[in-house]
Amino acid sequence: MNIIRFPEKDVSTDRTILSSLFLSRFDLYSMNLKDAVQEAKLEWHKNRRWFRSNDTGEGSFIWVCDQLDIDPAVVRDKLGLRVSELADDDE
DSSP states (O other): OOOOOOOOOOOOOOHHHHHHHHHHHHHHHHSOHHHHHHHHHHHHHHHHHHHHOOOOSTTSHHHHHHHHTOOHHHHHHHTTOOGGGSOOTTO
């Protein structure tokens, strides 16, 4: 179930994004289960840090939200994140 609605825009598919998606899937299929599980655990932790970060640099959660015209606070609310759980990027 998609809980985030993206603004209606004329978005063309970028070959770089498709290539990245394809290679990611290819690499995952090529792994053995033990390595895939370990990789998934690392990615899970990275993902949680990404959503909690207040960094505004290119590729950050805040930056992506800005590019997609979505409110980061709304996304974080949908994920159940509280202000107290957000990362202090000065650390």
